[in-house]
Amino acid sequence: xxxxxxxxxxxxxxxxxxxxxxxxxxxxxxxxxxxxxxxxxxxxxxxxxxxxxxxxxxxxxxxxxxxxxxxxxxxxxxxxxxxxxxxxxxxxxxxxxxxxxxxxxxxxxxxxxxxxxxxxxxxxxxxxxxxxxxxxxxxxxxxxxxxxxxxxxxxxxxxxxxxxxxxxxxxxxxxxxxxxxxxxxxxxxxxxxxxxxxxxxxxxxxxxxxxxxxxxxxx
Amino acid sequence: xxxxxxxxxxxxxxxxxxxxxxxxxxxxxxxxxxxxxxxxxxxxxxxxxxxxxxxxxxxxxxxxxxxxxxxxxxxxxxxxxxxxxxxxxxxxxxxxxxxxxxxxxxxxxxxxxxxxxxxxxxxxxxxxxxxxxxxxxxxxxxxxxxxxxxxxxxxxxxxxxxxxxxxxxxxxxxxxxxxxxxxxxxxxxxxxxxxxxxxxxxxxxxxxxxxxxxxxxxx
DNA sequence: TCAACCGAAATTGTACACAATCAGCTGATC
DNA sequence: GATCAGCTGATTGTGTACAATTTCGGTTGA
Numbered sequence: 499x500x501x502x503x504x505x506x507x508x509x510x511x512x513x514x515x516x517x518x519x520x521x522x523x524x525x526x527x528x529x530x531x532x533x534x535x536x537x538x539x540x541x542x543x544x545x546x547x548x549x550x551x552x553x554x555x556x557x558x559x560x561x562x563x564x565x566x567x568x569x570x571x572x573x574x575x576x577x578x579x580x581x582x583x584x585x586x587x588x589x590x591x592x593x594x595x596x597x598x599x600x601x602x603x604x605x606x607x608x609x610x611x612x613x614x615x616x617x618x619x620x621x622x623x624x625x626x627x628x629x630x631x632x633x634x635x636x637x638x639x640x641x642x643x644x645x646x647x648x649x650x651x652x653x654x655x656x657x658x659x660x661x662x663x664x665x666x667x668x669x670x671x672x673x674x675x676x677x678x679x680x681x682x683x684x685x686x687x688x689x690x691x692x693x694x695x696x697x698x699x700x701x702x703x704x705x706x707x708x709x710x711x712x713x714x715x716x717x
Numbered sequence: 718x719x720x721x722x723x724x725x726x727x728x729x730x731x732x733x734x735x736x737x738x739x740x741x742x743x744x745x746x747x748x749x750x751x752x753x754x755x756x757x758x759x760x761x762x763x764x765x766x767x768x769x770x771x772x773x774x775x776x777x778x779x780x781x782x783x784x785x786x787x788x789x790x791x792x793x794x795x796x797x798x799x800x801x802x803x804x805x806x807x808x809x810x811x812x813x814x815x816x817x818x819x820x821x822x823x824x825x826x827x828x829x830x831x832x833x834x835x836x837x838x839x840x841x842x843x844x845x846x847x848x849x850x851x852x853x854x855x856x857x858x859x860x861x862x863x864x865x866x867x868x869x870x871x872x873x874x875x876x877x878x879x880x881x882x883x884x885x886x887x888x889x890x891x892x893x894x895x896x897x898x899x900x901x902x903x904x905x906x907x908x909x910x911x912x913x914x915x916x917x918x919x920x921x922x923x924x925x926x927x928x929x930x931x932x933x934x935x936x
Numbered sequence: 937t938c939a940a941c942c943g944a945a946a947t948t949g950t951a952c953a954c955a956a957t958c959a960g961c962t963g964a965t966c
Numbered sequence: 967g968a969t970c971a972g973c974t975g976a977t978t979g980t981g982t983a984c985a986a987t988t989t990c991g992g993t994t995g996a
Contacts, residue, residue: 508784508979510772534948544981546765549949553729553769557776559875565727566948566987581872585811592807653800653883656778657876664872727949753978763951768979785957785978 509543514551516541521560521571521665530571532561558660579666583714586667589658590642591707594690596649598699606648610691613641617684626677634680639669641687645694645706673713686712728766733773735760740779740790740884749790751780777879798885802933805886808877809861810926813909815868817918825867829910832860836903845896853899858888860906864913864925892932905931 520526538548556563562570574582602610616637620630646655662668674680686709693702739745757767775782781789793801821829835856839849865874881887893899905928912921 506784510979511784533946535946545948546980546982550769550772550979553773554776557773559872565725565730567989568948578872581870584815585808585873585876588807588811589804592804596803651800653778653797653880654804657804657880660879661872661876729949752976754976764978765950765952769949786959787978 508547510547510550510554513541513543513548514554517551517555518560518663522663522668522670524665526571528571528573528575532569532571534568558663560663574665579664580714582661582664582667583710586658586661587707587710589654589661590646590710591703593646593649593651593654593658594694594706595699595703596651596654597645598694598697598702600648600650601697602648602694606644607695609644610641610648610694613637613644614684614687614691617641617680617687621677621681621684624677626675626680630680631672631674634674634683635670635672638672638683642669645690683709683713728762729769729773732760732762732767733770736770736774737779737882741882741887741889743884745790747790747792747794751788751790753787777882779882793884798883799933801880801883801886802929805877805880806926806929808873808880809865809929810922812865812868812870812873812877813913813925814918814922815870815873816864817913817916817921819867819869820916821867821913825863826914828863829860829867829913832856832863833903833906833910836860836899836906840896840900840903843896845894845899849899850891850893853893853902854889854891857891857902861888864909902928902932 517526526532532552534545534548534552538545541548552561552569553563555561556569560572562572564570597606614637617634620634620637623630646658649655674683686705690702690705690709693699693705736745745751751771753764753767753771757764760767771780771788772782774780775788779791781791783789816825833856836853839853839856842849865877868874893902905924909921909924909928912918912924
């Protein structure tokens, strides 16, 4: 359970990253109480940087903090994930609006088109195995990340990042299982890109919001 | 520059609150570099709880952190405040939707109607002096806070709270200066409440979003 | 049996000492 | 005069000791 020791980075930062990672991949379970001494030993650091990291993660909303009785992993049950998706939908919709209003620069446009093409290539296979899902996942992350970057709004990016860090609301999580569902998602992407390119920001926002809501509801 | 010493609360929490307060009321200026030793002395605590607080505030997005060179107050210039208001508008709109969809319980409804009535009382004076603005501010905070509470969505509440803590985007900041502007805001509130009561959540969201955007744009 | 109480052990909160790193100055070199 | 290495004081990062608080077992008394 050691840290990747990039010696430059302060331990507090490395520890926060490591814990975030473990929450996303489920190594730390919902509601789990974190014992500072044991956790510090396990991570190979003292309690000082660990505690700084814990306070930061609590501020991000990933941990609960109760004075004098420590930190616990926040519970992300099903309905909480639904909530997170609705917030994510609203914020990504907003990002889409900003990107459309501002207009895409050449490199963002190229990235989006590449991601879209990769998605369409997956659809063209008509398959939906692990390999296809992985390729779609990559394309999907690239599409959403690029759009967020194109919005050029750091506060929105920060806010959305917090929501995306919630277990279950991550961009990496793909909730599609059939070729048809993937086809529909890629179709969404294409229409979103078209709306952005024609600077129809109201429509761009609406489409993105619906797209993200759909990810969750179409189970 | 002492802390209010409620001895129960860990110093790290009290320090974070105190610093947040100072950023909101402008005692800490944009871009200011925070010297840990001096700040700790000024607050009457050691560097240990101070640093925990600083990490938390950085995670909230109020401070910038650069490894080995410390924390600085994040810059919230005019256009950043505009950005924050757009995010706030989207999130409060969402809260409004949730509240409408879920329906108001008796106490929320009573609080909202009280807040509305207080706003209308201010409008009835036809004045816009410091006393009126203060009364309107109180009513306004109560209205928005109650609505957020009624949305019953803690993740949304947390996310919105972060945005509201941004200097310039606070609920306490009233950007109205004429009786007519106040009249219009109170009118917004009434229509929002009506939409919620009739469970027209799409409209409730739209109205709230427009209302919050309007706060900022109508200068 | 049960609740309230007490103490010890475990756990969290804080201060402080020291290590690591950075910023600014000095002076040597070209 | 500009540049850069190296020194030095200042600042940040971390480990550790200890204080404060909570938790939990056992004991007492009704």
